[in-house]
Amino acid sequence: MKNGVVIVGAGHAGVQAAASLREEGYDGPVVLIGDETELPYHKPPLSKTFIKDAEAKPQPLRGEAFYSANAIDYRPGLRIDRIDIGARKLDVFGGGTIPFDRLVLATGSRPRLLKLDGVELAGVVSLRSLADARLIRELSAQSEDVVILGGGFIGLEIAATLRAAGRKVTVVEAVDRLLGRAVAPVIAAHVRQRLEAIGVRILTGTTVSRLEGEAGRVSAAITSNGERLPAQLVIIGIGVVPNVELAEAAGLATANGIRVDQHMQSSIPEILAIGDAASYRHWFTGADVRLESVQNATDQARLAARTILGHAEPFSAVPWFWSDIGDMKLQMVGLTQGGDSHVVLGEPAENKFSIYHYAGNRLLGIESVNRPADHMLGRKMLGAGFSPSPQTVAGGPDALKAALAAFQNMEPAKVGA
Ligand SMILES: Cc1cc2nc3c(=O)[nH]c(=O)nc-3n(C[C@H](O)[C@H](O)[C@H](O)COP(=O)(O)OP(=O)(O)OC[C@H]3O[C@@H](n4cnc5c(N)ncnc54)[C@H](O)[C@@H]3O)c2cc1C
Numbered sequence: 001m002k003n004g005v006v007i008v009g010a011g012h013a014g015v016q017a018a019a020s021l022r023e024e025g026y027d028g029p030v031v032l033i034g035d036e037t038e039l040p041y042h043k044p045p046l047s048k049t050f051i052k053d054a055e056a057k058p059q060p061l062r063g064e065a066f067y068s069a070n071a072i073d074y075r076p077g078l079r080i081d082r083i084d085i086g087a088r089k090l091d092v093f094g095g096g097t098i099p100f101d102r103l104v105l106a107t108g109s110r111p112r113l114l115k116l117d118g119v120e121l122a123g124v125v126s127l128r129s130l131a132d133a134r135l136i137r138e139l140s141a142q143s144e145d146v147v148i149l150g151g152g153f154i155g156l157e158i159a160a161t162l163r164a165a166g167r168k169v170t171v172v173e174a175v176d177r178l179l180g181r182a183v184a185p186v187i188a189a190h191v192r193q194r195l196e197a198i199g200v201r202i203l204t205g206t207t208v209s210r211l212e213g214e215a216g217r218v219s220a221a222i223t224s225n226g227e228r229l230p231a232q233l234v235i236i237g238i239g240v241v242p243n244v245e246l247a248e249a250a251g252l253a254t255a256n257g258i259r260v261d262q263h264m265q266s267s268i269p270e271i272l273a274i275g276d277a278a279s280y281r282h283w284f285t286g287a288d289v290r291l292e293s294v295q296n297a298t299d300q301a302r303l304a305a306r307t308i309l310g311h312a313e314p315f316s317a318v319p320w321f322w323s324d325i326g327d328m329k330l331q332m333v334g335l336t337q338g339g340d341s342h343v344v345l346g347e348p349a350e351n352k353f354s355i356y357h358y359a360g361n362r363l364l365g366i367e368s369v370n371r372p373a374d375h376m377l378g379r380k381m382l383g384a385g386f387s388p389s390p391q392t393v394a395g396g397p398d399a400l401k402a403a404l405a406a407f408q409n410m411e412p413a414k415v416g417a
Contacts, residue, residue, distance in 0.1 A: 001028045001101040005308060006090065008080045008246070009106035010034025012043065013275030013297035015061045017104050020305035022070045030072050031098060033090075035079040038130055039064055044294065046133040047157040048324045051140060052165035058130050083250040085268065102270050102308050105247055105258055106301070109240035109276040109292065114149065118211025123218040124234045127154060136235065143232035144168060147221045149208055151178040153323045155237030156191060159200045160326035170201040170229050172208050172221070181337070183330070183367050184355050190348050190369065191325055198326060242277045242290060255279055257290040262314035264304040272307060274300035283316055284382075285335050285364075293321040318382045320375070327351065331375035334365020334382050343393045346371055354378075356393045363387040373397060377404070384408055 005021060007014045010032050018032045034040060041058040050056045067074040079093035089099045111126035118124070123143075125135055136158075140146060146162050148155045151173030163169045171178075179188045192202055203223065211234060212220040221229045242257040253259040253267035257279025264272045264280075275297035279290035299317035306313060320333040328351065339357035346353035354374040357364045366378035377400060381388065386407045392399050404410075 003088070003099040003101045004029030004031065005102045005104060006031045006033065006098055006100035007104040007106055008033050008090070009108055009243075009275070009277070010036070010040045010074065010076070011106060011108045011275065011297070012061065012294050013108070013277075013301045014104070014106035015040045016298040016301035017106060017274060017304050018072045018074075019062065019066075019070070020302045021308065022072070024305050024309050026305065026309055028101075030070075031100075032067075032072055032074045033078050033080060033098070034074070034076050036129060036131070037077045039076075040074075041130055043128075044322075046130065047127055047154050048161060050133050051127075051137045051158065052161050054137065054141065080246060083246055083271075085250050085271075088270075102272070104304055104308075105266070105271065105273040105277060106275050106297075107243035107246060107277045109242045111236065112239045112241050114236050114238060116208065116211060118213055118218065119236075121211055121213040121218040122216055123213075123232055124211060124236065126236045127158065128240070136233070139233045140165065140167060145230045146170070146233045146235065147172060147208070147229050147231040148235045148237055149221075150237035150239070151202065151204065152180060152237060152239060153182065153325075155235070156195065156325045157323060158235055158237065159195060160198070163195075163198055163200050164326070168199075168201075170203065170231075171195075172206050172223060172229075173202070173204045174207045176205045178202070178204065183332070184336070184342065184357070186344075186348065186355065187330070187367055187369065190351075190353075191328060191330075194326060194328060194351065240276065240292060242279070244277060247271075247273065247277075255288070263307040263312060264300055264315065265307060272304045274304050280315070282319075282335065283314065284319065285338065287335075287337070289335070291319055291321075293319070295320050318379055320379060328369050329372065331368045331372060332365065333375055333378040334363070336365040336367065339364050341390070343390045345374060345393065345396060356390070358390060361387065361389065363393075377401065380404060 040061045080090045081093045082091040089097045146167045146169045148171045159169045159171050177188045207224045208221045210222050221231050244254045247258040258273035260273050260278045260280045276292045282289045323330045336357040341358045343356045352370040354368040354371045368375045388403050392403045
């Protein structure tokens with residue numbers, strides 16, 4: 001492969017794909033292209049810590065020396081405009097081409113836009129990149145009142161972070177509960193109650209009908225109930241859309257993401273897609289999904305590298321996710337949609353509990369609040385293909401460890417967690 005592997009997108013997925021190619025022994029050229037100018041960085045801290053701490057530095061995914069030490073040709077600040085499939089080359093915005101033998105699309109996703117009067121005012125932002133986070137940090141330092149549109153993970157993380165930094169924060173969520181359908185209602189209600197306890201105002205079943213400004217800067221959000229919420233900073237966090245335009249224009253199949261098979265190959269097998277941009281039929285539920293998590297991005301990247309090297313294993317990673325909202329570490333493992341019953345371990349009143357979701361007798365997944373050991377054990381159980389009965393779950397962590405050990409013919413102590 002003379003031109004080697006070219007990776008478009010230098011986020012969590014793209015950087016891991018480059019690293020995994022080398023770890024797996026690939027010795028051809030690896031070109032990693034990103035349109036941001038920074039050294040690739042961790043995104044999760046942006047909403048949790050970075051925006052409230054003027055001194056916080058970005059956390060690089062890999063140190064600067066990693067790229068040269070591994071002969072990864074990292075090219076920051078380049079935007080790919082077009083894939084020329086016939087000629088196997090990429091057109092760079094502003095001129096130039098980059099040839100490839102195999103192409104990995106790791107283009108991620110971008111914040112969903114909102115059509116709203118006043119959305120173009122200064123002080124109306126969303127959070128995806130380090131540049132966005134720097135802007136929010138700067139603007140929030142000058143703002144007393146912050147309005148967040150959207151009660152999903154990122155909106156609520158930002159709400160807790162900015163509240164802890166002393167801002168008056170209001171979250172406006174269109175549906176009648178927080179966190180959409182991402183978590184069980186009991187977790188959503190728990191998160192709401194704890195955020196309200198620290199002074200975050202939460203309006204559910206409410207939308208913002210327009211934004212008002214003074215001298216080009218936002219000054220207030222007007223709700224669907226006609227309430228005027230003062231705001232010097234408005235953050236829109238209503239979800240993301242996958243960056244599929246490059247793939248679509250090149251004729252690759254897309255459906256809520258670039259369609260890939262269980263080896264991360266798109267409808268043109270020399271082109272792979274991974275991370276937030278890729279959609280696929282999930283082995284665990286049989287449903288079509290597009291997951292937005294660091295785990296999904298990195299596990300798919302590892303598999304894409306192995307596919308390129310000729311290994312033909314199907315994707316079988318157990319999905320997991322975390323979110324830190326104030327004093328709550330939320331951790332999810334498995335995919336819980338379609339559950340019909342659940343078992344609770346621990347005490348919501350103590351801010352430490354886990355919910356084990358079942359479809360019939362099959363454990364679909366576990367959602368934990370401040371019970372990291374439950375989460376880790378859950379990853380082991382689902383990874384081993386072990387579905388404990390609801391009765392065993394009700395017996396608590398020791399009963400679960402013993403049952404997993406018996407399933408794996410191991411000593412309970414070796415199960416760990
Ligand atoms: C604020 C925030 C907090 C988060 N917190 C969590 C968390 O707690 N836990 C968790 O699991 N996940 C979290 N996530 C989600 C997680 O960061 C994403 O799922 C992950 O970044 C996906 O990786 P990716 O490589 O697919 O996309 P990205 O990391 O978005 O990287 C894609 C890169 O490709 C670039 N790109 C796109 N198109 C082009 C082009 N044409 N040419 C060149 N470059 C291009 C983009 O600019 C970007 O740099 C968070 C995300 C954000 C924004």
